[in-house]
Amino acid sequence: MSTTDGWRRPRRVPTARTQGPRTPIDPAKIGRSSVRRRARGMTHHEAFQALADAEMEAHLDRRYEEAADHSHRRAAELAEWRRIAEFLVRVGGPYDLDDDAAVQEELAAEAAAAAAREAEQREAARIADRADQLKALRNRGLLEETDPREGDEAARAELTRWADLYIQQDVDTWLAAALATHRGHYADPTSREAAALLPAPVLAQAALLSELTRLVPAPTSASCASRPTSPPRPPQPSPTSPPSSPVSPALRRAGDEARPSSRRARVRWYVGLGANDRPEPCLRPDSQANVTLPHRYCHADCG
Structure with a gap:
């Protein structure tokens, strides 16, 4: 289908359905099943007549190429007509699938094969x-x-x-x-x-x-108990914890009283101090003010 601008519209491809593995088609099996359905209730005379008709039809169809037996279904049908006719001669009476031992064995084998396929799929x-x-x-x-x-x-x-x-x-x-x-x-x-x-x-x-x-065997409890133990190491301060301030408690209280309330005021107060009046610098610089504040007056959690 073409559109008005000359571009061809892409063809819609249907989505593939999720299906399980399909059972392969057997034309010979289909032919045998067709013969058994038609032979139900026939006597041996009727079975032989049906066999003769099937042989004549196969003989006449040899003239036409489209009627060639490429799938071997015609041969399977003739063989099944011949077997049913001989079976009725031995047993007598109308033909019934339940009385045919060969058919019952074939059905049992098909059921077993189907169960095996189902178990294999599971x-x-x-x-x-x-x-x-x-x-x-x-x-x-x-x-x-x-x-x-x-x-x-x-x-x-x-x-x-x-x-x-x-x-x-x-x-x-x-x-x-x-x-x-x-x-x-x-x-x-x-x-x-x-x-x-x-x-x-x-x-x-x-x-x-x-x-x-x-x-290399795994270590046991006895070997672990006999192994010499090293003396315990003294606790070391964490590298991230700030060092303790050497300011005395009196100076600390005085600094707390003179300490401004807001952060900006503290920065302005510290910058206005002289070089000799400034306390020791803090190890944590104030990134907001871009200046290194003293240890006691930089952060609220210092000291």
Whole structure:
């Protein structure tokens, strides 16, 4: 669609819907299901007649290219008509899906496959949630305080697909330390055997940390008690605290009485003093007045 100024309006692209994985289409399965629906209630004579009609139709359609059996549905339908006709010859009576053992076995296999796919999707969702949780713990700095769980190896593999490299390296270090110290589910020997799914660098780092832990044991209470203690240091004044004023209490009281009330008056009073009459300077200059005030007359909290 074009506008009046000659520019072409961008085409609207619909947003993709969030869907799960689709089951692949099997044309042969669709053909067998169609034959079974049409064969319901037929006798063996009717089944053989339907088989002959299907073979004749397939023979006539060979003349047309658009009717070619590229999906093998026509072949599956002929095979199913032939099997149903032979089944009715052996069993007799009208055809019923509940009495066909082959159909029931096929339905049971399809149900089992569907349950397996659903379990696989649930496991994939659990692994993705655990990978997101590990990333969030790493970003908050809480990964080292977390114990590993069963299945964190798969979550680590999931992180390698979409997470950044530095996140993967931190998770590898965390897993190696947990495997070396037998934390979390690695306390179980069977879980440590399952850790063989980890890559070789992570296993090598875990082996190195385990050997270092064995060579340098952790300090115990007895070793800490036998260690000589240094004498306590005398308390030192804080570098930010102002030094004490050497002014005597009498001079301090006199200065408080002669001290002006406002800050601007105090600054003006101090500037008007002579060089010999000014007390010692303060360590904290007054940034507002841009002048160094005496220790007793600069700030309200001095002295």
